[in-house]
Amino acid sequence: MESFVKKNMSCFHCLWVKIWPEVENPQEMIVTVGSQMQEYRPKADLLKALYDFTARSTEELSVYEGEELCKIKEDGDYVIVRKLTGTMEVGMVPANYVTFIQNPIHSDAVSEQGFMNVENRLEAESLLLTPLNASGSYLIRPSDSKPGLYSLSVRKENKVIHFLIQKTDRGEFFLQEGRAFLTIHELINFHKTNWKLLNAPLRQPCQVSSQDNVSNFGDYSSINEFQDVSLQDEWERPRSEFRLVTKLGEGFFGEVWKAVWKNTTPVAIKTFKKEHLIHSDMEKEMTALKSLSHPNLIQLLAICSTDEPVYIVTELMTKGNLNEFLKSPEGVILGHIEFLFVICQIAEGMSYLESKKVVHRDLASRNILVGEDLVCKIADFGLARLLKDDLYSPERNRAIPVKWTAPEAIARGKFSTKSDVWAFGILVYEVYTFGQMPYKDMTNQEVAMKVDRGYRLPQTSNCSPQIYGLMMECWHKKAEDRPSFHDIVQKLYVIEHTIN
Numbered sequence: 001m002e003s004f005v006k007k008n009m010s011c012f013h014c015l016w017v018k019i020w021p022e023v024e025n026p027q028e029m030i031v032t033v034g035s036q037m038q039e040y041r042p043k044a045d046l047l048k049a050l051y052d053f054t055a056r057s058t059e060e061l062s063v064y065e066g067e068e069l070c071k072i073k074e075d076g077d078y079v080i081v082r083k084l085t086g087t088m089e090v091g092m093v094p095a096n097y098v099t100f101i102q103n104p105i106h107s108d109a110v111s112e113q114g115f116m117n118v119e120n121r122l123e124a125e126s127l128l129l130t131p132l133n134a135s136g137s138y139l140i141r142p143s144d145s146k147p148g149l150y151s152l153s154v155r156k157e158n159k160v161i162h163f164l165i166q167k168t169d170r171g172e173f174f175l176q177e178g179r180a181f182l183t184i185h186e187l188i189n190f191h192k193t194n195w196k197l198l199n200a201p202l203r204q205p206c207q208v209s210s211q212d213n214v215s216n217f218g219d220y221s222s223i224n225e226f227q228d229v230s231l232q233d234e235w236e237r238p239r240s241e242f243r244l245v246t247k248l249g250e251g252f253f254g255e256v257w258k259a260v261w262k263n264t265t266p267v268a269i270k271t272f273k274k275e276h277l278i279h280s281d282m283e284k285e286m287t288a289l290k291s292l293s294h295p296n297l298i299q300l301l302a303i304c305s306t307d308e309p310v311y312i313v314t315e316l317m318t319k320g321n322l323n324e325f326l327k328s329p330e331g332v333i334l335g336h337i338e339f340l341f342v343i344c345q346i347a348e349g350m351s352y353l354e355s356k357k358v359v360h361r362d363l364a365s366r367n368i369l370v371g372e373d374l375v376c377k378i379a380d381f382g383l384a385r386l387l388k389d390d391l392y393s394p395e396r397n398r399a400i401p402v403k404w405t406a407p408e409a410i411a412r413g414k415f416s417t418k419s420d421v422w423a424f425g426i427l428v429y430e431v432y433t434f435g436q437m438p439y440k441d442m443t444n445q446e447v448a449m450k451v452d453r454g455y456r457l458p459q460t461s462n463c464s465p466q467i468y469g470l471m472m473e474c475w476h477k478k479a480e481d482r483p484s485f486h487d488i489v490q491k492l493y494v495i496e497h498t499i500n
Helices: 002-008 010-019 121-128 184-193 279-290 322-327 336-355 407-412 417-432 444-452 465-474 485-499
Strands: 046-049 068-075 078-083 090-094 098-100 137-142 150-156 159-167 242-250 255-261 265-272 300-304 310-315 368-370 376-378
Touching (some): 121 137, 121 159, 322 368, 336 376, 336 417, 417 465
Antiparallel strands (some): 046 068, 078 090, 137 150, 242 255, 300 310
């Protein structure tokens, strides 16, 4: 844990020195993180002041050259920003006085499987057209026409097509305008599923023979172990490929199992009864789920829908769900820094789902899975849309998680990203109470009645005023008054800096 948080939460350097004093010639340690999470810091819009600016009115904010700021929103020729130090004042500065700060992790393309340090497009074509490679083989290489950028070369039948991987002013990667990704890994995963956008399928990384004098910098050990099996052309897999090993849990809709795929790959399988699913929407919703890719979302690997029960196959997280983890010997020793790490990851994942217009409907600690080094991933996102409406409605309160559900969803069955925000506030309460049941002494009926009248969960002794203030914002009665997940990520970034 020490080496991981020092590496990934370097902004807390002063705090780490107090907890773990520096020693001379410390032994070098290598920490492998079980996901593509490369940094703790939430993805907020960070700006840097290009020049000194002195406020001329109470609405404006004085800043100095080089100062880092958190962008709240744009307003014409101005940007509304929040300072990251002191009292964190908010105000307006001229838009031409600031610039986006590019996150340095965005430029790390060499860790993507398929990266090759080839000289130019001709060498890329020579490698891809060898007998070792078939149509759909691809490689990522330094661009020979745009220094500092990368190119994607793809074999299509007996020719090779080249795409320039461009970067936005925020350091995100894209092939087409309007579809930008935090990492090249996410970009490649998206286009493997949505290959028709390129008119060229992406099936497997380029293979090279031992005689080929090519430097391959792909860090294969850091790539998710499920990448090869999860990107097959056919997502529908025969049930015979899976062997159920241990039941991990059971709910109203089905069971969760630890399983083995093809006798080699550990996976998790969630089962559903066919009678509970909307068959007409199955293909559409599963197609949408396949296209989702984020470090803090559980990766969908395959489905078995031709027989009973339906299998939803995902990657397996070693530490189980967050609720149980918080009560475990590893969980009970966590403190505010680790709690902030957890909720920031969840906010990042939910912000991504929000951007894709996916409503979770059941966001709670039981649906967050934990891996090594406290990596957290959201599970069951989007699956609620496959369930028949009468199984997810106020009339069937055994299926509705009332204590996590927003008032408008309880009263009218109206679920939205804003009802997910309400649930996020409850989830944060779960984290700070080590998995305690919210409203533990109340029935569902009492909760619904008291919340509608204005009651809210109290602040816990270990919860800072800033975090509790954010929770209260999530619990505004009017959905439109709640922050978006994008706003929550930015607010968490500001809170993080108050600790430093």
